[in-house]
Amino acid sequence: MLTKIIRITIIFFFVSCNVYAQNINIALFHGVSIPSFTCTVHEGKYDVLVGNEVIFSLEPNDVVEFSIRRNKIHVSSKKGSTTSNSPVFIRGLQDICFFTLSHPLLKGKPRSYDNDMFVSLEQGSFKIINDVNFEKYIAGVVESEGGSKAPLEYYKAQAILCRTYASKYYTKHLHEGFNLCDAEHCQAYKSRCSYNPAILDAALQTAGLVVVDSSRNLISATFYANSGGQTVNSEDVWLTAVPYLRSIQDTFSIGMKGYEWHKEISVQEWKQYLQSKGFSFEPYQTFTPFTIDSSKTPCDSLVYIEDEQSMRDSLYSADSLAIVTIDSCQQYTYDTIWHVKSQINFPIDYTFEQKERKKYFSFRECDTLLRLREIRSDWKLRSTFFTITQNNNTIVFNGKGYGHGVGLSQEGAMRMADLQYTYDQIIKYYFTGVQIMSIQAVRFFQIE
Numbered sequence: 001m002l003t004k005i006i007r008i009t010i011i012f013f014f015v016s017c018n019v020y021a022q023n024i025n026i027a028l029f030h031g032v033s034i035p036s037f038t039c040t041v042h043e044g045k046y047d048v049l050v051g052n053e054v055i056f057s058l059e060p061n062d063v064v065e066f067s068i069r070r071n072k073i074h075v076s077s078k079k080g081s082t083t084s085n086s087p088v089f090i091r092g093l094q095d096i097c098f099f100t101l102s103h104p105l106l107k108g109k110p111r112s113y114d115n116d117m118f119v120s121l122e123q124g125s126f127k128i129i130n131d132v133n134f135e136k137y138i139a140g141v142v143e144s145e146g147g148s149k150a151p152l153e154y155y156k157a158q159a160i161l162c163r164t165y166a167s168k169y170y171t172k173h174l175h176e177g178f179n180l181c182d183a184e185h186c187q188a189y190k191s192r193c194s195y196n197p198a199i200l201d202a203a204l205q206t207a208g209l210v211v212v213d214s215s216r217n218l219i220s221a222t223f224y225a226n227s228g229g230q231t232v233n234s235e236d237v238w239l240t241a242v243p244y245l246r247s248i249q250d251t252f253s254i255g256m257k258g259y260e261w262h263k264e265i266s267v268q269e270w271k272q273y274l275q276s277k278g279f280s281f282e283p284y285q286t287f288t289p290f291t292i293d294s295s296k297t298p299c300d301s302l303v304y305i306e307d308e309q310s311m312r313d314s315l316y317s318a319d320s321l322a323i324v325t326i327d328s329c330q331q332y333t334y335d336t337i338w339h340v341k342s343q344i345n346f347p348i349d350y351t352f353e354q355k356e357r358k359k360y361f362s363f364r365e366c367d368t369l370l371r372l373r374e375i376r377s378d379w380k381l382r383s384t385f386f387t388i389t390q391n392n393n394t395i396v397f398n399g400k401g402y403g404h405g406v407g408l409s410q411e412g413a414m415r416m417a418d419l420q421y422t423y424d425q426i427i428k429y430y431f432t433g434v435q436i437m438s439i440q441a442v443r444f445f446q447i448e
């Protein structure tokens, strides 16, 4: 009896999984207040419904205007019109049917979407939800996030990552009446897959496949444009160390489009910035009053010397001066009193190196630590993988990579696909110790 119950539970479970995997509800233009919009049917036939009642039907090239009249949805087209308190449902009647949306605030091209659409009002603005086939949604996301003109195996890897994200966060917006939004907050979904049919093929050929860790949990499938030759440990960007998000040497990203970058700012700007972050530039002022050993000749001034040899070389130009050696920010000693002619200004060394990726920025071996991710964010740098040099009054950043660097490098993955690596080899290269399996199998192991 118990076995039978378990079997029925499992069968029911697979049915619910299939339902779960068939369609997904995505909020379109999320975060944008839309007072009116236009829907144009491109392919297939549609019914316009309020509740269960069909108000009118649409064919390709039919245009529907949505506006707000006295807090109600007003829908009008040549085929009919209605004003409704309740949500309006645009239901596709065939497998392949899609429409285009445009609204006054939308910059760029109109956006196309597959399958169905629910339209309701929320706080004086339209709430538009695309009820779309799961794999068509994945293809739309890959086209929005993954770039065009790449090899098929790359698109397969990217489709599996986007599907893993969508499966892991399927209930993220459920309290608002949909699964995911179309913004970067979830995954960018700017349109149906319309420019590159290979992307839809990649989604369909890998349908249902997701990436799991060694405990068969869906992974955080993170990606970015280019690693700069080395990926980043998760804890260096976010808070937690994740076993499959480890830093690796990534030769495939080297030389690709987003591999190198360059930025220049003035020394003054950089100095002000470092001061605002607690770095000290004038240490000797903080040492007064300074007790000088009375057995030694008093001197006129105390100067912070970074390079004693250059001080010795310049002795003939200074008056009376003490050599003060500072080992880290607040630690100092003085040993020799030199009779020199005048105070010499020694330049500040702004050089910062990263042969391998570091987590923190350091300056003059000072104890103050600044996270590289903070500098990247403050200066809108392409990556945290940069070196700093000074050229007269200019601070020069020479950087490698584009993006946070955790997980898969898109350009590295494209290069691997060009070199005939398969999607699973690509994913396992960037994510340490993961497996690829069907979402149904993942859920099956979870209920076991």
Ligand SMILES: [Zn+2]
Pocket: 172, 173, 180, 181, 182, 183, 185, 186, 187
């Ligand atoms: Zn979201």
